[in-house]
Amino acid sequence: MNGRLGAAGAAFTYHALHHRLNELQQLSRQGRVLLVWDESHHAASHTGNMAGANQWGLGLLALERLVRFTLALSGTPWRSDGSCLPLLRYMETTRDDGPSEDDQDTATQQHQLVPDFVYSLQEAIVDRVCRYPRVHLIDNRDIQLSTFQPKEQQRATHHYASIPHLLRHPAVSYSALLRHTEPLAHVLSLGCQRLAQLRQHDPDAAGLVVASDIAHAEDLAEHLEDLGQTVCLVTSKSPNAHARLNAFRDAQTPWIVSVGMVSEGVDIPRLRVCCYLSHVRTEQYFRQVLGRIIRREDTDDADCYLYALNEPYLRRYARRITDDLPDDLASVTLSQASRGADARRDYPGHLPDDEPDASDLPAVGENDNVYANPEITANPSSPEVQLSMGGDANHSIATDPDLAFSQAFIARLVALRLPSS
Numbered sequence: 001m002n003g004r005l006g007a008a009g010a011a012f013t014y015h016a017l018h019h020r021l022n023e024l025q026q027l028s029r030q031g032r033v034l035l036v037w038d039e040s041h042h043a044a045s046h047t048g049n050m051a052g053a054n055q056w057g058l059g060l061l062a063l064e065r066l067v068r069f070t071l072a073l074s075g076t077p078w079r080s081d082g083s084c085l086p087l088l089r090y091m092e093t094t095r096d097d098g099p100s101e102d103d104q105d106t107a108t109q110q111h112q113l114v115p116d117f118v119y120s121l122q123e124a125i126v127d128r129v130c131r132y133p134r135v136h137l138i139d140n141r142d143i144q145l146s147t148f149q150p151k152e153q154q155r156a157t158h159h160y161a162s163i164p165h166l167l168r169h170p171a172v173s174y175s176a177l178l179r180h181t182e183p184l185a186h187v188l189s190l191g192c193q194r195l196a197q198l199r200q201h202d203p204d205a206a207g208l209v210v211a212s213d214i215a216h217a218e219d220l221a222e223h224l225e226d227l228g229q230t231v232c233l234v235t236s237k238s239p240n241a242h243a244r245l246n247a248f249r250d251a252q253t254p255w256i257v258s259v260g261m262v263s264e265g266v267d268i269p270r271l272r273v274c275c276y277l278s279h280v281r282t283e284q285y286f287r288q289v290l291g292r293i294i295r296r297e298d299t300d301d302a303d304c305y306l307y308a309l310n311e312p313y314l315r316r317y318a319r320r321i322t323d324d325l326p327d328d329l330a331s332v333t334l335s336q337a338s339r340g341a342d343a344r345r346d347y348p349g350h351l352p353d354d355e356p357d358a359s360d361l362p363a364v365g366e367n368d369n370v371y372a373n374p375e376i377t378a379n380p381s382s383p384e385v386q387l388s389m390g391g392d393a394n395h396s397i398a399t400d401p402d403l404a405f406s407q408a409f410i411a412r413l414v415a416l417r418l419p420s421s
C-alpha cells in the first residue's frame with residue numbers, strides 16, 4: 001500500500017497500526033481509502049472521541065478522520081469494561097434510576113449501540129455457514145461440604161443439590177473446582193466420547209480444550225494422553241507455538257489443548273468439540289471460544305458440542321447465544337463507574353440475575369452463609385475444608401485432603417431455541 005497504481009492495500013495488527021500511523025495518515029490524505037477493522041471490541045473509547053480511548057482506539061480515531069469509508073466488524077461488539085467502541089454509532093437513551101437520597105428523581109444517560117447490519121446465528125445456521133451449537137453443562141445433585149471452625153473446634157456439614165448453590169459458599173471457588181480430578185475427568189471423558197462418535201463419520205474431526213493457565217493445560221493434556229488420546233499442546237511458552245498450531249490445522253490429531261491461543265482469530269474448521277475448563281467467565285470470551293467450533297466445513301458437520309461445568313454465568317451465557325447483541329451489553333453507561341471493570345457483569349464471584357431454578361436448590365440453612373464475601377476462596381492446601389459429591393462417602397473417590405467427588409455427574413443440554421438445521 002504505497003499509493004502507486006495497482007497497490008491493493010495492506011493488513012496490520014492493532015499494535016503495528018500505532019507505529020505506522022503517520023505513513024497511513026499521509027496515504028489517506030492522498031487517496032480514497034477504505035478502513036476495515038475486524039474484532040472491533042479490542043478498541044475502546046469511553047466518550048466516542050479521543051478522551052478516554054485506549055491506544056488502539058486512539059490509532060483508529062486518528063486515522064478515521066482521513067479515510068473515505070470505514071467498515072467495522074465483530075462477532076461480539078461490546079466490551080466487558082462497559083466502554084464504547086470508537087467509530088461506531090450509539091443512540092442516546094435515558095434510564096430512570098428512581099429517587100436519590102435527597103428524594104430527587106435521578107436518571108442515567110446511556111448510549112445504545114446501533115449496528116448497520118446484523119447477520120444472526122440463526123441465519124448462519126440456516127445458510128449452512130455455522131453449525132448448530134449444543135451446550136452440555138455438567139452438574140451434581142448430591143454435594144456434601146465439610147468445613148472446620150478453628151475457634152469452636154467443630155466441623156460443620158452442608159448439603160447442596162447443584163454446583164451453582166455450592167459456589168455461593170465462601171470456602172469454594174470455581175477455579176478450584178476446575179483443578180480437581182473428578183469434575184475435569186468427567187468433562188474430558190464426555191468430550192472424548194463425543195469426538196469418537198464424530199470421527200467415525202469424519203476422521204478429521206477434532207476437539208479443543210481451553211485451560212485456565214499453562215500448568216492447568218499441561219495437566220489436562222496429560223489426562224487426555226492417559227485416556228489414550230493424541231494431544232497437541234499449544235501455549236505461549238510452547239516452542240514454535242504458531243508452527244504447531246498451523247500443523248494441527250492440517251493434521252488428523254484429535255485434540256488440541258491451549259489457554260488463550262485458540263480463543264480468537266484462529267480458524268480451524270475441523271474443530272467440533274470443546275471442553276471449556278477456563279476460569280474466565282465473561283460473555284465475550286465464552287462466545288469467542290464457542291466460535292472456534294461453530295464454523296462448518298461441509299454438509300455432514302451440522303452440529304458442534306461444548307462441555308463445561310454448570311456455573312451460573314456460563315449457563316446464562318449459553319441461554320443468550322441466540323441474542324446477537326444482548327440489550328444489557330449493547331447499552332453503555334457513560335459515567336465514572338463505567339470506566340473500570342463492570343463488576344456486576346464480569347466479577348467472577350457475583351451471581352448473575354439468571355440464578356438456578358428453585359427446584360435445583362436445597363433448603364438453605366441459617367449457617368450456610370449464602371451471601372458471604374465472594375472474594376474469600378478456599379486454600380487447596382488447607383485441611384480445613386473437605387468436599388464430597390455423592391451422599392454416600394463409600395462411593396466417593398478421595399483426591400486430596402480438601403476435595404472428593406463422586407462419579408454421579410449429570411449433563412444438562414441447555415435449550416438455545418435455535419432453528420433446526
